[in-house]
Amino acid sequence: MPHHALLRSAIPLALAAAAALATAQPSDLLLEAYNRLPDAKKRLACFKEATRQPAAVPSSVPPAPVPAAPAAPAPAAVPPPVAAVTSQLPPLALADAVRMCTRLITVAQGREAEAAESAEASSPREMSVAWPALPGKQPVYCNVDRAEHRITSITSNGKVASGDVLDSMHARALQREEIQAGNYTRFLARAKEALKAQIPVPEAARYRKLFVSTGPLHVLCGEVDAGSASGAREGFQRFYVSADPQFLAVDSRKTARVFEATWASVCAHKAADIPHF
Incomplete structure (x- = not known):
C-alpha cells in the first residue's frame, strides 16, 4: 500500500483510539493515538479534532427503529451559531x-x-x-x-x-x-528528595561546597560524604542533581570520565552559593 494511503488510514484509526480514551485519561489520548502519526501537522489536526468534538466509534450495527411520537413537542431553543458564541x-x-x-x-x-x-x-x-x-x-x-x-x-x-x-x-x-x-527553596527541597533515593543512609550524609549552576537546566552541584550504616566515612565526592526532570550522579571510579565531562558542562555557570542544605 502506498505511503500516503497508509497515512490516510492511520488518521481515522487514531481518532477512534482517541475517542475511546478521551472520557478516561486525556493524557493517554495524546501519547497513545496522536504521536503515532508521522506528520506533525496531521497529528496536531487529529488532536484538535478529537478533543474539540469527541467522536463516537463507528458501529456496524444498524440503529433500532424509533417509535413515532404521539405529538409534536414544543420547539426547543435553538443554540446560537458558533460564530455568534466566539464573537462574545x-x-x-x-x-x-x-x-x-x-x-x-x-x-x-x-x-x-x-x-x-x-x-x-x-x-x-x-x-x-x-x-x-x-x-x-x-x-x-x-x-x-x-x-x-x-x-x-x-x-x-x-x-x-x-x-x-x-x-x-x-x-x-x-x-x-x-x-x-533568588528563591531556591522549592528547587533545593526537590533536589534533596532526589538525592535521598541514591544515598544509602540519607540522614548521615554531609554536604559542602554547594552552589546552583544555571543553564538550560538548573543544577545543584557540590560534594557529599554519604557515610554508611556502620557509621564509617568514605570521604567527600562531587555530585550534581536536578530534580525536575531528575538528573543526578555522584562521582565514582566506574563513571569518572563520564562524570567529569558532565560536571564540566552542567556545573560551569555558578549562580549562587548554598550555605545550608
Whole structure:
C-alpha cells in the first residue's frame, strides 16, 4: 500500500483510539493515538479534532427503529451559531499568547518575533501559535484557549504535550522563575528528595561546597560524604542533581570520565552559593 494511503488510514484509526480514551485519561489520548502519526501537522489536526468534538466509534450495527411520537413537542431553543458564541469571547492578542507559550517552551524563548498564528491549525475556540522549524527539527505549535487564556496543548519535536505533561512544564517554569528571583527553596527541597533515593543512609550524609549552576537546566552541584550504616566515612565526592526532570550522579571510579565531562558542562555557570542544605 502506498505511503500516503497508509497515512490516510492511520488518521481515522487514531481518532477512534482517541475517542475511546478521551472520557478516561486525556493524557493517554495524546501519547497513545496522536504521536503515532508521522506528520506533525496531521497529528496536531487529529488532536484538535478529537478533543474539540469527541467522536463516537463507528458501529456496524444498524440503529433500532424509533417509535413515532404521539405529538409534536414544543420547539426547543435553538443554540446560537458558533460564530455568534466566539464573537462574545474576550479577545486574545497574539503577543499575549506568545508570552504564555514561551514561558513553558524554552526552545522558543528569544524567538518571539518569529511566532505567528497558524491559520491551518487554529479554530474559533483556540489560537495555534507556530514557530518555524529549526534546522533538523520540526515546527513548534502552542494552542491557547481564546476564552480561558490558558494553554491546552504544545507540539514540540513531533510530540504532543497536554494533561499531566503540561502541568509538569508549568511546574518547571515556576521553578525557573523562582530561581531567577533568588528563591531556591522549592528547587533545593526537590533536589534533596532526589538525592535521598541514591544515598544509602540519607540522614548521615554531609554536604559542602554547594552552589546552583544555571543553564538550560538548573543544577545543584557540590560534594557529599554519604557515610554508611556502620557509621564509617568514605570521604567527600562531587555530585550534581536536578530534580525536575531528575538528573543526578555522584562521582565514582566506574563513571569518572563520564562524570567529569558532565560536571564540566552542567556545573560551569555558578549562580549562587548554598550555605545550608
